[in-house]
Amino acid sequence: MTKKEALYNFVLRLGDDSLVLGQRLSELCGHGPILEEDIALTNISLDLIGQATLLLEYAGTLIPENKSNDELAFLRLEKEYVNVLLVEQPNGHFGDTIMRQFLFDAFRKPLFEALQFSTDEKLASIAEKALKETKYHLKHSSEWVIRLGDGTEESRTKIQVSLNTLYRYAHELFFTDESDEFLRQEGIISELSVIKEQWDKTTKEVFNRATISLPENNWKFEGGRVGRHSEHMGFLLADLQYMQRTYPNMEW
């Protein structure tokens, strides 16, 4: 494995996570529970798609075929996407959307904090920009998890069920393979266990304040990182890819 190959895998995973969650949140544009929250979720969606633009652009330069970010975003097959299963899960009700976002944000903040000091300058600069956005995303999703958990009996019950359902997908965020190991040895990325510690700390604090608890079972779903997706992914891609598939090379 070369450095470029390892970096491509790593950057593509980050980019696909941003792209797919951005796409999911964009479905809520005009459908948010209140006007203010509609705008907040759409802002986050745009932040994520912006991150995907930068990450996939960089990824495209790391492969011999030199692909554009549009090619990577719109013209791959389902099994070629390497996002975690968590981000492709449907929006569900507002509590589901918020819990999915929180589990993700709590991971991405420490990840970007570490990556901004990467020896790979391009990756470091993308991380530095994304970190500012991610800090706000985490603040927003944490606030809502606490409000819903420590809210009414109904909202607490619902957000607890959201956690039980989505927690099974959370551990895939910490997936690693030989690409990660290679980059770690090269000093390009740091030890993932540090990020896991911070994720544990953040989620524990917020769930305590929200008066909800981790599910007792320890089920773990994974597969997205190696291209094995849930049944929701095909529908998402049908929306995402429609324009480029129907009108190839179309530009705005």
Place this chain on the structure above:
Amino acid sequence: MKTKKDWPLWEVFIRSKQGLNHKHVGSLRASDSVMALDNARDVYTRRSEGISIWVVPSNLISASHPNDEESLFDPAHSKVYRHPTFYDVPDGISHM
């Protein structure tokens, strides 16, 4: 019957840059001040409009009554001497 359906209304004030006053930009709904600040950030500063936000519960604002307009504001119209326009401005003083 009082319903809990609608959150309270808040007025939003944004300072566009250092040294300028906060200006009223609009209103929004939120259940408390923390949420009001977050919502204000999302609704009113997404095109880099500001560097500082104030939010105030709308019901705490006391407003003058439109019917009092004549007695409150008309008397000032005939008092041009209240404008300091009778001074010579020295050379070199700008922004007056």
